[in-house]
Amino acid sequence: MLRAGVLTVSDRCTAGTAVDKSGPAIVEMLRSQLKCTVERTATVSDDISEIQKVLISWCDKEALDLVLTTGGTGFAPRDVTPEATRPLLTKEAPGLMTAIMVSSLAITPMASLSRAVAGVRNQTLLVNLPGSVKGATECLSAILVPLPHALALLKSQPTSHQPPSSGSASVGTEEAVRPAFVGCSCCHGHEGARHSPFTASTVGEPISFAGVARRPRHSPYPMISVEAAAQLVEQHTPVLDVVRVPVTTSEGAAGQVAWGSIVASDVRAVEPHPPFRASVKDGYAVRAADGPGTFPVAQGNPSCLPPGHVIRVVTGGPVPEGADAVIDVEDTELVEADDERDLELQVTILRGCAAGKDIRPVGCDISVNELLLPKGASIGTAELGLLTAMGITSVDVYRLPVVGVLSTGSELVDSGSAPAGALPVGKIRDSNRPALLGLVRALGLPAVDMGIVRDSIDDLSGAVEQALGKVDVLVTSGGVSMGECDYIKAVVAKLGGVLHFGRVSVKPGKPSSFSTFPGRRAVLFGCPGNPVSAVTMFHVFVVPMLRKMQGMSSPALPRVQAKVLFQARLDPERPEFHRAVVRWSEADHGLVAESTGLQASSRLSSMRSANALLELPQGSGLLEHGALVSARLIGPLC
Numbered sequence: 020m021l022r023a024g025v026l027t028v029s030d031r032c033t034a035g036t037a038v039d040k041s042g043p044a045i046v047e048m049l050r051s052q053l054k055c056t057v058e059r060t061a062t063v064s065d066d067i068s069e070i071q072k073v074l075i076s077w078c079d080k081e082a083l084d085l086v087l088t089t090g091g092t093g094f095a096p097r098d099v100t101p102e103a104t105r106p107l108l109t110k111e112a113p114g115l116m117t118a119i120m121v122s123s124l125a126i127t128p129m130a131s132l133s134r135a136v137a138g139v140r141n142q143t144l145l146v147n148l149p150g151s152v153k154g155a156t157e158c159l160s161a162i163l164v165p166l167p168h169a170l171a172l173l174k175s176q177p178t179s180h181q182p183p184s185s186g187s188a189s190v191g192t193e194e195a196v197r198p199a200f201v202g203c204s205c206c207h208g209h210e211g212a213r214h215s216p217f218t219a220s221t222v223g224e225p226i227s228f229a230g231v232a233r234r235p236r237h238s239p240y241p242m243i244s245v246e247a248a249a250q251l252v253e254q255h256t257p258v259l260d261v262v263r264v265p266v267t268t269s270e271g272a273a274g275q276v277a278w279g280s281i282v283a284s285d286v287r288a289v290e291p292h293p294p295f296r297a298s299v300k301d302g303y304a305v306r307a308a309d310g311p312g313t314f315p316v317a318q319g320n321p322s323c324l325p326p327g328h329v330i331r332v333v334t335g336g337p338v339p340e341g342a343d344a345v346i347d348v349e350d351t352e353l354v355e356a357d358d359e360r361d362l363e364l365q366v367t368i369l370r371g372c373a374a375g376k377d378i379r380p381v382g383c384d385i386s387v388n389e390l391l392l393p394k395g396a397s398i399g400t401a402e403l404g405l406l407t408a409m410g411i412t413s414v415d416v417y418r419l420p421v422v423g424v425l426s427t428g429s430e431l432v433d434s435g436s437a438p439a440g441a442l443p444v445g446k447i448r449d450s451n452r453p454a455l456l457g458l459v460r461a462l463g464l465p466a467v468d469m470g471i472v473r474d475s476i477d478d479l480s481g482a483v484e485q486a487l488g489k490v491d492v493l494v495t496s497g498g499v500s501m502g503e504c505d506y507i508k509a510v511v512a513k514l515g516g517v518l519h520f521g522r523v524s525v526k527p528g529k530p531s532s533f534s535t536f537p538g539r540r541a542v543l544f545g546c547p548g549n550p551v552s553a554v555t556m557f558h559v560f561v562v563p564m565l566r567k568m569q570g571m572s573s574p575a576l577p578r579v580q581a582k583v584l585f586q587a588r589l590d591p592e593r594p595e596f597h598r599a600v601v602r603w604s605e606a607d608h609g610l611v612a613e614s615t616g617l618q619a620s621s622r623l624s625s626m627r628s629a630n631a632l633l634e635l636p637q638g639s640g641l642l643e644h645g646a647l648v649s650a651r652l653i654g655p656l657c
Contacts (some may be wrong), residue, residue: 020054020055020056020286021053021054021055021056021084021085021167021170022055022056022058022082022083022084022085023049023053023055023056023057023059023083023084023085023086023087024056024058024059024060024061024077024081024083024085024086024087025042025045025049025057025059025060025061025086025087025088025089026042026060026061026062026070026073026074026077026086026088026089027039027041027042027060027061027062027063027088027089027090028062028063028064028070028088028089028090028091028100028150029062029064029065029090029150029258030064030065031285032062033062033063033064034064034612035051036165039062040152040153041089041090041148041149041150041151041152042060042062042089044152044155044156045087045089045120045148045155045156045159046060048156048159048160048163049085049087049452051486052163053163053166053167055084055085058081058083059077059081059083061073062636065090065091065097065098065099065100066099066100067102067103068537068538069535070091070099070100070103070133071106071538071540072537073436074088074103074104074107074140074145075107075403075537075538077143078140078141078143078145079140079141079515082141082142082143083143084142084143084144084170084174085143085144085146085166085170086143086145086146087142087148087159088100088104088145088146088147088148089148089149089150089151089155090149090150090229091103091147092134092135092139092147092148092149092150092184093132093133093134093149093150093395094108094132094134095396098134099596100147100618101134101135101136101147102254103146103410104136104138104145105138105480106519106535106537106642107145107517107537108136108138108139108140108145109138109139109140109152109461110138111136111137111138111148112137112138112139113137113143113170115146115162115165115169116135116137117136117138118161118162118165119133119135119158119161119162120133120170120466121161122157122158122160122237122465123154123157123158123161126157127387133149135147135148135149135158139173141195142173142174143171143173144166144170144173146162150321151372152328153517155279167377169394173221174299184453195554196611201390203512207284214383217601221425224605226543230494236452238521238530239522239523240508240518240521240522240532241521241522242522242523242524242529243261243520243522243523243524244395244523244524245524245559245594246522247520248520248523248531248533248560248561249559249560249575251519251520251533252519252533252544252563252564253564253567254417254558255326255519255533255535255542256542256564256567257417257540257568258417258567258568258569258570259418259491259568259569259570260417260418261283261284261415261416261417262275262415262416262417263413263414263415263416263419264276264277264280264407264413264414265277265413266403266407266412266413266414266446267395267398267412271568273414274388275418275419276405277398277406277413277414277416278398278399278400278403279312279395279397279399279419279463280397280398280414280416280417280419280569281394281395281396281398281416281417281569281570281571282393282394282398282414282415282416282570283394283415283416283417283570284415285390285392285393285394286390286391286392286406286411286414287388287389287390287391288385288386288387288388288389288391288409289387289388289409289410289411290387290409290410291382291385291386291387292382292384292385292409293335293379293381293382293383294381294529295337295381296337296338296378296379296381297335297336297337297338297340297378298332298333298335298336298337298338298345298377298378298379299334299345299377299378299379300334300345300347300348300377301332301333301334301347301348302331302332302345302346302347302349302350302351302377302622303316303329303330303331303332303345303346303348303351303366303368304324304329304330304331304332304338304342304344304345305324305329305342305343305344305345305346305372306324306341306342306343306344307343307371307372307373307375307376308374308375309327309368310368310371310624311367311368311369311370311371313354313365313366313367313368313369314327314328314329314365314366314367315327315328315329315364315365315367316328316330316331316362316363316364316365316366317329317330318362321339322339322340323339323340324339324340324341324342324450325341326341328645329346329366329368330342331363332345333338338378341524341648342378343374343378344373344374344375344376344377344378344566345371345376345377345378346368346370346372346376347377349370350368350369350370351366351369352366352367352369354366354367354638355617359467367473375413385409387432391405391406391409391411392405392414392490393572394489395570395571397571398414398416406443406455406568406589407486409459414634416570417568417569417570417600419463419464419465419569420464420490420491420492420565420568420569421464421467421489421490421491421492422459422464422465422466422467422490422491422492422493422494422565423466423467423468423469423486423489423493423494424452424455424456424459424466424467424468424469424485424493424495424496425452425470425471425482425483425486425493425494425495426449426451426452426470426471426472426492426495426497427469427472427473427474427479427495427496427497427498427506427507427548428449428473428495428497428498428548429473429474430445430447431445431446431447431448431449431471431497432446432447432448432449432471433448433449433471434448434449434450434453447597449471450550451497451546451548451550451553451554452468452470452471452496452551453556454550454554455494455496455546455553455557458554458557458558458562459494459565460502462562462565464565467486467489467490469482469483469486471576473485474498474506475506475569476506476509476510476513478624479498479506479507479510480510480513483495483510483543484514486541487514487536487539487541487543488539488541488542490573491540491541491542491568492542492543492544492564492565492568493541493544494543494544494546494557494561495543495544495545495546496546496547496548496553497547497548497550498545498547505542507532508521508545511532511534511536511543511642514535514536515537515538516534516536516543517534517535517536517537518532518534519533519534519535520532520533523591524593524594524637525559525594525596526590526593526594526596527547527551527552527555527556527595528547528552528555528559528596528597529547530544530545530547530558531544531545531547531552531556531560532544532545533545535559540566544556544557544561546561548628551598551618551625551626554626555596555598555632558576558651558653559576559596559632559651561577562576562653563575574650576651576653577651577652578608578649578650578651578652579601579631579649579650579652579656580609580647580650581599581609581610581611581612581631581633581645581646581647581648581650582604582607582609582610582611582612582645582647583599583611583612583614583633583642583644583645583647583648584611584612584613584614584644584645585612585613585614585644585645586641586642586643586644587614587635587641587642588637588640588641588642589635589636589637589639589640589641590635590637590638591635593637594634594635594636594637595618595635595637596632596633596634596635596651597614597632597633598614598615598618598625598626598629598632598633598634599612599613599614599615599620599629599630599632599633599650600612600613600615600628600629600630600631600657601630601631601650601652601656601657602656602657603604603656603657610650610656611651612631612633612648615627615628615629619641629653629654630652630653630654630655630656630657631650631651631652631653631654632650632651632653633648633649633650634648634649634650634651635648
């Protein structure tokens with residue numbers, strides 16, 4: 020007997036403001052027409068992580084034969100069921116969706132708005148159905164005939180073709196592991212002209228670890244553009260939770276302070292500023308109608324100006340009741356003083372003035388309930404001063420991401436154990452980890468040194484799994500290319516992760532990878548082992564990722580246009596990030612860019628003093644001196 024599960028995806032049904040009718044209708048069809056045992060039913064909100072949690076449990080732990088979802092397949096902002104389902108699939112089933120689409124279009128042209136997907140995870144068939152009772156039952160009817168055959172084929176599959184799930188995959192000398200892959204819908208060769216449909220089952224052969232001679236000669240991962248890779252990173256990077264921190268130098272939640280954090284909700288004034296009528300100048304508070312003349316100076320800072328008197332006031336100080344103007348001290352003369360007590364007794368006002376002169380009314384700068392800082396604002400020195408001045412003692416901010424940095428490679432040694440002149444033969448000092456940790460700390464974020472892991476898939480799996488439980492972002496360097504000991508992508512598979520891309524069409528940094536792990540909070544970015552590649556990819560992908568996690572509304576690196584003061588040969592296969600120094604030129608009346616020299620990906624000195632990555636296009640010939648190029652800023656302008 021076939022075993023099935025039905026998952027209803029609906030915010031309203033989850034909240035109890037609507038009754039689920041589609042789920043029970045699907046259950047009835049499965050029981051009456053497919054003779055299925057419906058073992059699991061559930062309702063979740065339109066949230067990717069909640070949907071995935073149920074799907075993973077039903078596919079991996081319950082091992083159901085068929086899982087149907089209903090709801091969340093349209094164009095509404097909260098419709099995310101396809102986005103939750105697709106990363107979990109290792110084989111898509113476009114034929115089932117075609118059958119549904121053809122049948123539905125015969126009923127209504129609105130069926131073309133469906134974004135539903137179908138496919139296989141482990142030996143479970145997953146199918147998205149619409150949320151309405153009519154749409155769900157009509158779509159299920161369209162595939163009732165082929166469903167039993169598809170499920171029978173799945174049940175007869177050898178287990179060696181199962182996709183990895185957390186803790187279920189193993190890697191040995193005779194086994195192969197490939198992560199579930201979710202990326203762009205076409206493969207991009209070096210020529211940039213070859214396009215073919217892509218699903219996880221057509222990536223290529225699984226990564227084999229049978230030995231050097233039999234290792235893969237071509238990467239199974241399609242090459243995608245920098246822009247497509249950046250979109251995937253942005254799409255799958257979560258904004259972190261909100262914490263309340265004090266507006267002082269004292270530490271709040273998890274040691275976080277307000278300075279450098281991103282505001283998680285609008286901050287409004289609870290009192291006016293100034294809170295009293297304030298003097299703009301040092302001088303005397305007067306009644307404008309009294310005009311020029313000689314007046315006694317009221318003593319003792321009275322709250323109300325006595326008739327026929329003036330009162331000495333200071334810049335920013337309160338203006339007493341009864342006064343309606345302030346005369347500059349420069350427009351007065353001293354008539355009489357008490358030198359023993361250092362008091363002014365009488366002064367002459369030399370000129371008259373209009374009422375209201377040099378008085379700031381209550382709330383003229385900031386009124387009650389006025390917006391001080393909008394959601395998404397960064398708290399710097401000015402913002403900190405503003406909050407303090409307005410009596411705001413604590414604010415809601417996004418938690419800062421914790422970043423772990425791990426280096427891979429049996430050839431690596433820590434620089435502290437191998438000073439100059441004492442480097443063992445065949446070893447190299449690990450420069451990537453200190454550089455990446457420094458970049459994290461320069462962003463004001465907590466950094467965790469995860470050390471060096473040798474080239475052992477078991478050691479690396481253990482280190483990565485441990486790190487994923489401690490950090491929000493794990494940045495690795497090395498182990499992502501085509502070497503026989505490049506295990507990062509296989510480790511992602513072993514731990515049940517989803518590899519969103521495994522190659523990027525860029526120089527340097529082609530073998531970079533980005534992975535998420537359903538059910539875990541952490542993400543993993545795999546940098547290449549070459550030092551310049553690692554640092555460049557950190558700037559291009561990891562920095563925007565960290566900014567989004569902090570709640571920044573515009574997390575991308577800032578871009579400027581600059582005129583190059585050098586010639587450079589273009590790469591015919593890939594665009595290039597050329598390290599450069601961008602500065603203001605009086606002679607050119609604009610920004611100019613100077614190369615940092617030889618651009619080899621192993622030459623870390625090419626990053627020294629660089630404050631920009633010039634975006635050189637793919638092409639033939641030379642980029643001429645004086646050409647205008649786009650530059651991504653990675654440091655302050657000179």
